[in-house]
Amino acid sequence: MKPFPAGTPRVPLTLISGLDPAANERLARQLRAPGTAVVHHNLREITSGVVHRRIQLDQRDEVTTLELAHGCVSCTLREDLLPLLRRLSRMPQVRRILVRLDESMEPEPVSWALHHVLVGDHAVIEDVEIEAVLTTLNCATWLADATGDDTLAERGRQASPEDERTVAQVALSQVEFADALVLTGAATDAWNAAKTLAVLDRVAPSAPRVDLSEVDGLRLPGHARRGEVTDLHGPLLTGEPPLHTDCGISVLLFTARRPFHPERLHEAIDVLLDGVVRTRGRAWVATQPDLALWIESAGGGLGVGHAGPWLDSPAGPGWDEVSAERRTLASLRWDPVFGDRAQEMVVVTDRATPEEVESALRGALLTDQELAAGQATWAGYPDPFAEWHEELEEEVTTGKENP
Template identity: 75%
Template sequence: MPLPPRVPLVLVSGLAPAPNDELAALLHGGPGTAVVHHDLREISSGVVRRRLRLGARDELTVLELAHGCVNCTLREDLLPLLRRLARMPEVDRIVVRLDEAMEPEPVSWAIGNVLVDDRPVVDDVELEAVFTVLDCATWLADATGDELLAERGLQGSPEDERTVAQVALAQVESADVLVLAGAATDAWGAAKAAAVLDRVAPGVPRVELGHTDVAGLFAAIPADARRGEVTDMHGALLRGGPPLQADCGIELYTFTAQRPFHPERLHDAIDVLLDGVVRTRGRAWVASQPDVAFWIESAGGGLGIGHAGPWLASPSGPDWAEVSPERRTLASLRWDPVYGDRAQELVVITDQASPDEIEAALKGALLTDAELAEGEDAWRAYPDPFGEWHEDPCEDFAETDEIERHANAANRKDETQ
């Protein structure tokens, strides 16, 4: 018996509550559109307030969760609710207005992978679009600052140590359409914000809130929209063809190398990815852990390093048939007869930092010819300050057995299980 058609699902994300509410209200215009919003502002007390609107129905429910966090909100309420709504005959579209602390990618991953009654919710809903709202007056400062979510009262759990910049950029990178609200404080700020967006979300359409209707929003979705696609940490890092020339002081720099980093020298050098850097994303090959790729991600003053899974060439690596065609192609292009697909590839979007200084610092962290000749047995014995996770700043890595894993996309997805 064929399954019934899946109900279209829209995610609305953004850091500014009022514009988020305005967009959610606009999307609620149709009689068959259900709008869900989980307010996490009291989540540290284990309380989440859920608002559900459907037609004339407007319900506010106070949820008391055993473990107050974004992930238990997803598992215990949002995912089961999506399934119930999708099975209601009067519902023809669902809009999830995400809390300001929530990023779209972990939510879309949970929809496709977390089981509810032995089946993922993606069997009932189809992610139609991710709309990310930007407050033009504040977004650039948010995306380049050092402020923690907790300092702004926006954390997604009592242990949430993400920065506002990490969330601001993750929300934009997941977007199918960027919805601009308000105006920048000056022309220079507007031009600089546009230069950042051109590089972190190249090709993503931008529409103005208040100057578009629902039809215009959906018409703006490009044919190749991600629609909740989860980042392949072994895929291409320059998706969408960002401009390579500098604009308003914003520049895109790519670091590549086919020899590993010395773990201690990389640890000493990695602060170069913070000062004057808007965003870093990419893979690293660390000599002391040669079988696993590291994922490095920075935003504003926040930095995270985690494991991205084994290289294809590692003994525990996946079979070529098990990975995406894109990963196979990229690995083939750089395949080394000795080291396989192991390589360094980092994309850095700079503001005031010098790409030349970044390159010099990272090159200085690579193994020397003499160290390279020592081979993997010697590399594995190097003192390793990383372990499986690193978050900046760190006083003494040896004092910490397990680091909170809020900054890395892969680990955020893992935590929703």
Template identity: 70%
Template sequence: MTQHDRVPLTLIGGLSPTANTRLTDTLRAGDPGTAVVHHDLRHIGSGVVRRRLQLGHRDQLTALELAHGCVSCTLREDLLPLLRRLGRMPEVRRILVRLDPAMEPEPVSWALHHVLVGDRPVLADLRIEAVYSALDHASWFEAATGEDTLAECGLQASAEDERTLAQVALAQVEFADVLVLDGVATDGWSAARTAAVLDRVAPTAPRVELAGADGSTLRAAVPAEARRGELTDQHGALLRGQPPLHTDCGICLFTFTARRPFHPQRLHAAIDVLLDGVVRTRGRAWVASQPDVAFWIESAGGGLGIGHAGGWLAAAEGPEWLEVSPERRTLAALRWDPAFGDRAQELVIVAHQAIPEEIEAALHGALLTDEELAAGEQAWLRYPDPFGSWHEEPCADNELAPGRHDAGAQTGKDDTL
């Protein structure tokens, strides 16, 4: 089956259920061959997910009882098999997946690419045509720069979900091919600040006003070079497109780079500087006490996450050159250090109320001193490490990985498919 022959699949995300619904209805209008799938996660803490399937004149609601109430189980046990079945139905010409407000599109795309349904992933039969993010003009900026958690807003995807609205809001727009704005901004200043943030975190995504737009307009807005579900290479370029580097409405973008490692304790003490007045931080970090592993740091609003992004190419157990993307090989070759290889600090920071010079000073203060650097790796390994050993919960809701857990039992009557 060629890429052209596969049924097109569109992912629709966003924090606002109203904007999501309006966008989905606009994309579906007038096409009885478009199937719409939506999983409502509001009762997932009780192990129940409500799935709505629309196709032609059918509008079917199904209550699903999951053995383990989480987003990963919802994807593996129901959404992915359902998409596989829909893709084989002759009357289905297009599929729209309206994501729950708590869902980020990139983990869903990862599952579409990698999780097997039967003997192959869903994208063996389907293709991602576009990823849209619907934004409410009146509320998006406050969500993206605030400290409210999903739990505080009644949107958490599980009892263990500690993400902030800002983390989800920014992840949704950064992965989108098109941003669709709905409603009216509270005032001109709010609209200008929203535009300034979007210019810097999603510079390649066109913005379309939903009012007056139809399905053809929205589909035509997808750029030819859109990523269409392409997964993020955590060792690739951190800036997509050409975001503006000047300050606008108090919003500014700047980078922090260094060719020496962080001291683990000083980094741990300094890292709060990425939370106060910072809209977004993304990038790689090199920590002296774990010299073979690249750290991935993301912050948004009042939430911050730190994880592993795999080994450096220079590490003894790191990936081979031919195993990584051409982009990563090129970037590594350009910055290769005779002693430390591709190890480096690279963070992109979008600030709102913070002072860039203060952030840079705090991060520079967390780097090894000349004396510490000269002591060498054996001394670094003895540093107390507050980041500790890495542990993954068996069912993390905001991240999917192969083999995280086995699919459990599921019940839910479905008379159509």
């Protein structure tokens, strides 16, 4: 990406996310001031190829119906939101922009698009500067949403006809990427309140929590990420979450220095879908030695993607091309045969116990006998993940990212 000239003024931009559209609207209204442009894309009719866009700026309040060729969040970003942000940033009366995301949207892919998707000859991050990512959280309903199995489609909230995400996946990703959490509503009882806080302490330990009335005086901590996209090879435990059990909520850090057997991992992975609040991490599968798989779960939803090649892979990045944190992690665990390949997952458990999750995952690793058989033998193992293999390799080879 071409760097923008030093000293070029950029318009401050705040992303607002959350499952409750009414709370998001109240937060946007609270933050709105003269010279602030508020942008909102309502995606409730996106499966029909229609998006309703609202722009508020001073006395202007304009709703436009957009007909998109392909009804999805990605085309909404590419075809309308990103070019719109560029235009707004160049209007002299616009001093600040608030993007109120649809409740089905996760802020990290939007931030990724701001940094990497070109509009014209450069990315929109050259025109705007992300000053904060704020997520609203309804204390009465968030815990049930974050631990439930409902899909977005079942709630009528899907972001495309093919959207299979669970409400829990969206709820947790919105919270994890936030610089601050804006609390609304009241917990149903003391136990619900305590358990909600126990989960938040473990999935978003660094994000301050404030009431809506306190937002105007909010000062973000120095470590706030302000839209920085997750390094999938970076540390998984950040912000010093408590490791003790509270209200039945526990944290398991699973690590191993040998690969998974693909079939046994496929069978064991179900343990992450019952009584587990959240899973995030990297997996090394014996049949796919050069590509780190990225595994996430939330509620009844599971996602398997790619985290890119290992440093030791033939197509891996150079050491000078990765973050200092990744270089440090790789140096500490470097193996003379397997390089930086390793298993590392963080699992936040609820009804399941860390011990049963640990046992299931460890049972999916290669045995000593299988390990001794060598990589030529591993390559012949049946691989239930093979349907993703060619697509993932193509994405890595061509440099495509999965936002």
